[in-house]
Amino acid sequence: MKKLLLQFTFSFLLRNILKIFVGVQFHKAKFLVDEKQFIIVANHNSHLDTMALMASIPSKIIDRVRPVAAADHFGKTSRQARMSNYFINTLLIPRKRDKDHPAEDPINKMIAALDEGYSLIIFPEGTRGEPEKLQPLKPGVGIVLSKRPLIKYVPVFMSGMGKAMPKGDSLIVPHTARLFYGSPASVKSTDVHEIISQIEADIMELKAKVTAPATNNA
C-alpha cells in the first residue's frame, strides 16, 4: 500500500507536475535498478530537491529509498514526523551527534537504515544554500561511507531548483531546472576527509557538465 502510494505521488503525480509545470528536465535513472544499494549525494538549494530526486528514482525501487532529513525541521511534532515518514519515506535524524544515546545518534541511525537494506538520499551540504553555489560538505556522509565502504554512492547535481523555489520563499515560480545523475562510484579510501573531497570533486565535475555553455554558433 505504502509503495503504491509513493509510486503514485512521486513517480506519477509529482514527476509530471515538476516536468510540465515547473520545467524540470529529468535525467534517465534506470541504472539505479541494477544497483543493489546506494547513497545518493546531491547538492541542496530548495525544498523541490527532495521531491525531484524522489520523482527521478525508478518506481520499481522507490520504497527502498529514504531521503535523510533533519528531525528538528521536518519532525517538529510526532504527527508531522509520522506524516513525512509515511508520505515521503524520510529518515529523520537529529542535526547534532549524540554520544550518550547511541540509538539516537544521526550516524548510527543512517547506518541502521543501510543495514536494513534501504538506500539513502543525503544532502551533504546540510542545509539549503544560495542557488547554484555549493557549500562545504559536512562530514556525516563520509563517516557513514567509511563504516560501510562497500556501498556505492551516486553523485547528483541539480540546477535551477533554487531559482524555482529558493530558501525562505514558499512560492514556486516555474523555472527551467535540471537533475543530472553521475555514475555510481565506490570510495577510494576509508578516511573521512578523503571521501568527502572525492564526493565534492564528483559533484563539481557534474556541475561543470550541466552548466557548461555551448560555445558553438547558432
Added chain:
Amino acid sequence: MDKIFRTDIIHKSQLLIVVALIFAILVFATLLFFIIGKINPNAKLNEVKARTKSWWVMATVFIGATLVNTNISYVAIAFLSFAAFRELYSILGFRESDRRAIFWAFVSIPVQYYLAFIGWYGAFIIFIPVVMFLLLPLRLVLKGDTQGIIKSMSMLQWTLMLTVFGISHMAYLLSLPKLNGFENGGRGLLLFLVFITEINDVMQFTWGKLLGRHKIIPKISPNKTWEGFIGGIICTTIIGYFLRFLTPLNNYQALLVSFIVAIAGFVGDVVMSSIKRDIGLKDTGSIIPGHGGILDRIDSLAYAAPAFFHLVYYIAY
C-alpha cells in the same frame, strides 16, 4: 459535451488536403535522408535526421492540438506560450527579487488567452503592451530592490511581448468572426500561418546548406546566407500563393502576405540568435532533438504571427 469533443475537421476537405501535404513532405524527407544515408554512408545526416524526426512529432502534435478541436487549440497555444516564456526568462538571468513580478507575468498568460478565447479584441490587444507594461514595474518597485531594476523591467516586458503577446495572435485567429464565403475560418488561417512560417525556416535552412556562400550577418548567425534568405523567401511566397485557398485572401494579397511572413520569420530568427549570442548559448534549451529548445523553433512564429494577423485583419476583416 458534444461541443467540446466536436471533430468536424473530417468535413473540411481543404484543411485535410494540407494535412496530407504536411505528412507527404515528412515521408519524402525521411525517405530522402534514408536513401542518401544508404548511398553515401559518410554523409553527415545526424542533424537533419534528428530534425526530421522532431518534425514528425511537432507536426502530429500541432495538427492534433489545433485542427481537431478549436477549444483545445487555445489551451495548447497557451501552453506553448507558457513553456516558451519559462524557457526564455530562465536563461536571461533575473534577480531573485524579481520572482514575484515574474509570477504575475506567468498569471498574465491565461488571462491573455482567455481574452483571445472570448474574442474581446480591444482588451486582447492592450492587455500585455499596456496593462502588464504598467503593472509589472509596480510589483518590482514594491519589492524595493533598485539595483538593476530597469534591466529587470525591460527584460520581463520584452519576454512577455515575444513569447506571450506575439504567440497569442495565433490563438486570436481562431476567434475571428465568420466571413461569408470563407469556410475554413480561423483554423485555415492558423494552418496557413504555421505552415508558411515553418516551411520558410526549412527552405532557408535548405537553400543555405545547398548554395550558401555570402553571409548576411556573420556576427550574429554564421549559418544565415543571402542565398538561403532569398531562396527561402521566393519558395515561401510561391507556396503561400498556392495555399491561398486556406485564407480569405485573393491572389495578390496572398503573395504579399506570404512574402511579409517570410521576412518576419527571418527577422524573428535572427533576433533570437542575437540574444543567444549575448548570453553565450547555442540553443535556448534541449527539449526538441536537433532543434534545441522550444524558442529555437517558434522564434520566427513570434514575429510572423502578429505580422500575419494584422495584415489579414486589415485586408479581410
